[in-house]
Amino acid sequence: MLLELRIRDLAIIDSLALPFTAGLNVLTGETGAGKSIIVGALSVLVGERATSDLIRTGAEKALVEGVFDVAERRDLRDAFDAHGIDVDEGTVVLKREIGASRTRAWANGTPVTTAVLAELGRALVNIHGQHEAQQLLDPSVQRRMLDAFGLAEDLARNVRDAAERYAQLVRERDARAASRADAKKREDWLRHVARELGDARLKPGEDAALADELRVLSHGKDLRETSAEAAARLDGDDDAILGRLADVHRALTSLQRIDPSVAKLQEAYDTSYYQLQELARELGAYSERVDADPARLAAVERRRDLVVRLIRKYGGSEDAALAQLADVKRELALLDDVADENGAATDAMVDSARGQLASLARELTTARSNAGRKLADAVQTILPHLGLSGGQFGIELRPLPAIGADGAEDVEFMVALNVGHPVRPLARIASGGELSRVMLAIKTILARLDRVPTLVFDEVDAGIGGAIGTQVGDAMRRVADHHQVFAITHLPQIAVRAQHHIVVAKNAAGGVTTAGTTVVDGEARIQELARMLGGDPDSAVSREHARELIAAVSAANAPRASRTREKKSGRR
Numbered sequence: 339m340l341l342e343l344r345i346r347d348l349a350i351i352d353s354l355a356l357p358f359t360a361g362l363n364v365l366t367g368e369t370g371a372g373k374s375i376i377v378g379a380l381s382v383l384v385g386e387r388a389t390s391d392l393i394r395t396g397a398e399k400a401l402v403e404g405v406f407d408v409a410e411r412r413d414l415r416d417a418f419d420a421h422g423i424d425v426d427e428g429t430v431v432l433k434r435e436i437g438a439s440r441t442r443a444w445a446n447g448t449p450v451t452t453a454v455l456a457e458l459g460r461a462l463v464n465i466h467g468q469h470e471a472q473q474l475l476d477p478s479v480q481r482r483m484l485d486a487f488g489l490a491e492d493l494a495r496n497v498r499d500a501a502e503r504y505a506q507l508v509r510e511r512d513a514r515a516a517s518r519a520d521a522k523k524r525e526d527w528l529r530h531v532a533r534e535l536g537d538a539r540l541k542p543g544e545d546a547a548l549a550d551e552l553r554v555l556s557h558g559k560d561l562r563e564t565s566a567e568a569a570a571r572l573d574g575d576d577d578a579i580l581g582r583l584a585d586v587h588r589a590l591t592s593l594q595r596i597d598p599s600v601a602k603l604q605e606a607y608d609t610s611y612y613q614l615q616e617l618a619r620e621l622g623a624y625s626e627r628v629d630a631d632p633a634r635l636a637a638v639e640r641r642r643d644l645v646v647r648l649i650r651k652y653g654g655s656e657d658a659a660l661a662q663l664a665d666v667k668r669e670l671a672l673l674d675d676v677a678d679e680n681g682a683a684t685d686a687m688v689d690s691a692r693g694q695l696a697s698l699a700r701e702l703t704t705a706r707s708n709a710g711r712k713l714a715d716a717v718q719t720i721l722p723h724l725g726l727s728g729g730q731f732g733i734e735l736r737p738l739p740a741i742g743a744d745g746a747e748d749v750e751f752m753v754a755l756n757v758g759h760p761v762r763p764l765a766r767i768a769s770g771g772e773l774s775r776v777m778l779a780i781k782t783i784l785a786r787l788d789r790v791p792t793l794v795f796d797e798v799d800a801g802i803g804g805a806i807g808t809q810v811g812d813a814m815r816r817v818a819d820h821h822q823v824f825a826i827t828h829l830p831q832i833a834v835r836a837q838h839h840i841v842v843a844k845n846a847a848g849g850v851t852t853a854g855t856t857v858v859d860g861e862a863r864i865q866e867l868a869r870m871l872g873g874d875p876d877s878a879v880s881r882e883h884a885r886e887l888i889a890a891v892s893a894a895n896a897p898r899a900s901r902t903r904e905k906k907s908g909r910r
Contacts, residue, residue, distance in 0.1 A: 367842035372853030385456025488709025725806030728757035
């Protein structure tokens, strides 16, 4: 739960540190005192968009910090650990700094992105205002609420995954069919290309190899004569180079008899002599090997003409031509018997995926149908306690033309909030105040299922008062049995039911308006409730009225508090 919220230099707030407790916390104060700014600061802390215009006039940056206790929530500690954030002794500190040009965020001192901050923040705090109540009109929100109530979220996820797999297989099957149809239209051309390139048996690098061979064959006579002449000059007769080197050998022998150090020169001579001998042999062999066969020359010329023509026709290189041959073969494979077998296998996979999706969707429909009846009955029971005594609530499942990612049906909440009127879609008949109460009724029921520890209600009591306000306050108090609840309210009927009461007030310091907060109890709380009751907060009559309200609520809550203690004791 949220232990403390610290705000500095945000809007009209100079510096605040708000402590919170378990149960129902309320924030009250005159209109414009800064209550919504505090909720806005909490929204920024849990990842909502933050802009520099939130910075207090004269300040360089704004800062919001929240201290949360997650000691008893292993799932939340694991969520932080997954992002490499240490949770020391079960305490988490989120911090967000808003500067003129950028914002920065930290979790327990570790820098995090806004996206990570939002992910972690949503796991800690859920903020409900009139805007959030409007989201109840969204069919997807209604569907998720019903799935959550029916413990069918995993089943809904399985249906979504099965629908995605089925859709992917259908896309692959349809793409294959389209390719097959296209290949059928171009079959003659494809077979011509396959035959022309296949018969040619092109090889990578063949054009360069043929060009080299053609150049050699074209100059065969010159190459043979030149290489033979070079070999003869090296080792043909006594006048050849190797023969004349005998004089050098004799000179080196004479030198060594006088100066043994000349031996190394003898080694150089021997190496050179043997290399020249090898060169002479290689030149002779090359001369004999050179082919001047006119028939071979003609064959190579024909082959290269074919290769060059195919290369120019099919892409500009052997690789491009071979790639086109491979593509053509793949397209033709779609027309072959083997391809038909593959197509049949794909069709079988599509049929299997369709069957699996249908089976899962039926399970989900059954779960939603059962959950819909139970949720409708539960909401129907609560509506009279929220001032909607003639209200009716139902959930309608409308079959879709085809099963999709959301299942086989649309989910729509149906209400009749006045006696004698037929039930209609919630989006068509609910006013803002009625919508907030319907949302509160559903939240009261879903509270035990909602894993977010802190729920914030931002003036969801707008447009109501009197006995209805009392009933809304009781509903919030029931939600607070399972969550920490933080509510901004103008109704004393709600504020008096809080276990922790904070008052927001404006004051001017140094000619600058700032917002401050005070935790009130005892006489200070009586004075605030007297103000909210509409009387003079300093008059004895108004203060006595506030005392009576507190006493009545205390008496009504005493048995409930005892039952809560007994339940907790039983759990131990």
